[in-house]
Amino acid sequence: MFFPYAMKRGKYPNAQVRSMIPIDFSGKIALVTGVGDNESFAWFIAKALQAAGAKIVLACHPRMVGIVESILTRPQDADSRKLPHVDGELKVEKILPCDVSYDTMADVPEAVRNDRRYAKFPEYSIQGTVEAVGREFGGIDIVIHSVAFSREITKFAKEVSRSAYLEAISVSAYSLTALLRAAEPYMENRPGGASAVGLTYLGGERVVPYYGGGMSTAKAALQIDCKQLAQNLGPKNIRVNLISAGPYASRAARSIRPGEFEKSIEYAASKSPLPRPITPEEVANATVFLCSPLASAVTGQILYVDCGYNIMA
């Protein structure tokens, strides 16, 4: 696919090579939320961004920080750290604790502050996390939003409680707005512009009955927020896009239909124009594209990485 490769094979013998296709994130800093383990979409996204040269800071849920630290160092996880396309393995600049429920530490309730899994961290709000990265690295070029949560995910829409519904929207949708508001001063007018990419699902626009617990509403909110934010931040050359991924058996997805999520994957694969499941590497590659200069006029869009499932009647 790369032009010089095609040339090498003699396909374009008269063409002049000026450079490789321009995906080079050297010197760029990417703040990646949503790594919970080495199956998370965000894990594959972090690896692909690093393979293109970016420096990576992970912002992980405070309860996941220890797990992610061990995945980044344990010999038995070495294979999962291998970068795609290039030699080397994932090495992050930092792992910061961040619970995207909280804009500032003043929002954190007493019970959470005193929880032993939180109490060891002095700072885990969105604002504190973003400022720590922006100040240390002098700016932020890429923000990845890959978080979602509903405590009543296994309940149908008609059964969901008000508190779980509002929490799902707060964690899974509003957090993008809060993240980008905090990051705006560090993302504005970066060389070549800055880019935010979030993850959504078709259940935010069509009825997928098992996608309950307020999550379908949260994804619908996330999708219009992406467009609003693209408009609000465009003058600062900050682009905002979403990837609508097909079903993939991550930890969060398995909790939607415990023990049965494979059925959703098989169903989507059987109905898709490309009759197979998606891979997390494909989501990561599309994220790299959206963050790259190749997508410099692409903002406020939802890119479906779902083997075409969404086009089917």
Ligand SMILES: NC(=O)c1ccc[n+]([C@@H]2O[C@H](COP(=O)([O-])OP(=O)(O)OC[C@H]3O[C@@H](n4cnc5c(N)ncnc54)[C@H](O)[C@@H]3O)[C@@H](O)[C@H]2O)c1
């Ligand atoms: N797996 C799928 O089938 C699928 C399909 C389409 C979209 N998505 C979306 O992809 C994104 C990533 O999910 P995934 O499938 O990689 O699962 P995952 O479980 O690996 O990732 C979800 C992440 O959200 C984090 N999180 C939850 N609540 C949080 C909070 N309050 N603060 C900070 N982090 C919090 C978790 O720690 C976890 O790391 C989500 O937005 C999800 O809705 C997933």
